[in-house]
Amino acid sequence: MxxxxxxxxxxxxxxxxxxxxxxxxxxxxxxxxxxxxxxxxxxxxxxxxxxxxxxxxxxxxxxxxxxxxxxxxxxxxxxxxxxxxxxxxxxxxxxxxxxxxxxxxxxxxxxxxxxxxxxxxxxxxxxxxxxxxxxxxxxxxxxxxxxxxxxxxxxxxxxxxxxxxxxxxxxxxxxxxxxxxxxxxxxxxxxxPPPAGTAAGPTGTGGSIGSWLAARFGMLREPAMVRITLSGTSLISVQCGVLVLTVLHLHDTTSLSAGSAALVLVVAQAAGVVGRICLAAWSDRGTSGRQTSLTVCMAAVLVGMAALMTPLGQSPLTAVLLFVWLGFFGYGWYGPWVAQVAESAPPGRTGFAIGLAMSVNQIAIVVMPPTLGLLTDLTHGFDAAWGLLASMTAASLLVTARMGRVPRSP
CATH class of the missing domain: 1.20.1250.20 (MFS general substrate transporter like domains)
Incomplete structure (x- = not known):
């Protein structure tokens, strides 16, 4: 067969x-x-x-x-x-x-x-x-x-x-x-394709270009998509920060060798792999929607980045532990986030909703690495970069916490 x-x-x-x-x-x-x-x-x-x-x-x-x-x-x-x-x-x-x-x-x-x-x-x-x-x-x-x-x-x-x-x-x-x-x-x-009746059908081209654009990009005004884009851009920015700054921070601030610092980054990324699976599985068990797990991730990375700006970030042992913490939560959020995007999409527009949300994230992926690097060069330290990421995360956390819950579709 x-x-x-x-x-x-x-x-x-x-x-x-x-x-x-x-x-x-x-x-x-x-x-x-x-x-x-x-x-x-x-x-x-x-x-x-x-x-x-x-x-x-x-x-x-x-x-x-x-x-x-x-x-x-x-x-x-x-x-x-x-x-x-x-x-x-x-x-x-x-x-x-x-x-x-x-x-x-x-x-x-x-x-x-x-x-x-x-x-x-x-x-x-x-x-x-x-x-x-x-x-x-x-x-x-x-x-x-x-x-x-x-x-x-x-x-x-x-x-x-x-x-x-x-x-x-x-x-x-x-x-x-x-x-x-x-x-x-x-x-x-x-x-x-999945069994008949479970997949959304294709959407048509009916209407003018203006109505097409309004129907698609109007998603960005929906409360669910606002929460999705805010949490996504703040957390993807943290992910960029971990990728770009981990080795430099550990080498310059804690005097770890370049090789040891690079190994810590590998361990942090490995923690992110575990986080993506564990946090996503946990989000399946919740009754308050995927946003709960994303809120936990934002709070966790906020704590981690704040700690890096204290003397804890200058100690080799605690700094390493903090970067592993940031790897778990700063990479691990992506599984529940993508599931939330798919479940919040209008019928028949799942693909576009996922692409649109990822495209908004892509802006941060392009902009944040050079921005964080420039801040580090200008200030001759890392506090400004971690402070920017912490401020963005805190703002997103406050705004999303005050908005209504994003329901999870069956």
Missing amino acids: SADTLAPAAPRYRWIILGIATFAQTASGFFVQGIGALGVQLQRDLDLSAAQLGLLLSAAQLAPLVGLVVAGELLDRFDERWVVGTGACVVAVALGAGSAAPGYVSLLLVLLIVGAGNSTAQPGGSKAVASWFEANRRGFAMGIRQAGLPLGGALAAASLPAVAGAFGWRATLVTGGLVALLGGVVFMRWYR
Whole structure:
């Protein structure tokens, strides 16, 4: 019996969906997640400054500002497997072509295209998981899926530098392209829609452009989406802070070696993997909606960042523990957050709602790393950066706490 016949009738198939959605996301973003680990080779072989290396990271994140919204709309109109699969093929082709890039500027253009193709995997996989899992398991499933991204980053960091050392940096693009292509093929081959009656149908194009824009972007005025975007942008900013500042803070403030500080960052990210699963599973058990777990995360990271600005942040042991704490809560919030977005979406617009919310987060992903770095450079310390993140989190916590509860759909 073929997979097409078997899938809709098999409740266990949801776990296959979860597996292929996680793999597709990990594979699509594999190369981008590993750029940081290739820094030494890229700087040496392309004669890059630190600023130019950072721009490579930003280039891969610019296109999703629009691409996530476009992908969300496509997901509401077409089968997820073709949207996600096509995006993965774009990533694969771009990286394959990029392996012949003559220089730095060409590589920047390649990464812009890679970012556009990668825009489909995140909302596409999230919508697929949301469609297949009921509310009392959706958070746990989302947590597992979202844990795939930091795991993919760890795999890329472990493998791509070795590939570059043996075959050169161009070979890493070919490797990343092949991995992305594999993820797309797996998703297109084995993804199937959920049983009839559980998936939202595609939306039409009726009405003028103005009415279309009002219907879609009007979501941002809804109380549920306001809470979602506030909590999301504040927590993704904290995540950026942990990624950018952990090693620098530990090295400059507590005198840990660069290698030891980098190891702490790995441990913090590992804590985030655990957090994404545990916090998402906990959100399934609550009766007050996903926002409760997000409120706990905001309060927890606020405490952690405030502590970093005290003498506790200057002690090697306590600073390490604080960064692990920030890793657990500062990364772990994403599973329940995506589940909340899916459950708050209007009927038939789940894909667009997920893409829109992620696109708002993407603004912080692009803006916050250079902002935090600039604050650190100008003040010759880290208190200003942690203070900015703490202020943003506190403001979001206060506003969301005063708004009504976001209900969880069945």
